[in-house]
Amino acid sequence: METSPRKNIVEYFKKNLKKGYTEEALKWALISQGYSRSAVELAIKKVNLDLAKKAPVLKEKPKIKYQIIDEYNRPITIKKPWWKRIFG
Secondary structure (H helix, E strand, O other): OOOHHHHHHHHHHHHHHHHOOOHHHHHHHHHHOOOOHHHHHHHHHHHHHHHHHHOOOOOOOOOOOOOEEOOOOOEEOOOOOHHHHHHO
């Protein structure tokens, strides 16, 4: 069972991470308020595990496309050498 202070710290992290605060800023804010460093570190691990469970699983890898452009933002096409066109 979780103790009440740890649960409060975990909820504090979840709420403020959604607001856009960084993990490091929240960590030092709690430590400066008198919470022990070990309790804060344990809460961070718990929050990260909870958020990882909620993250969606990607079923396919994203396709990355590269395009070379010139100084006028026009795409440049590069021709393959003749031996690569023949032999693949």
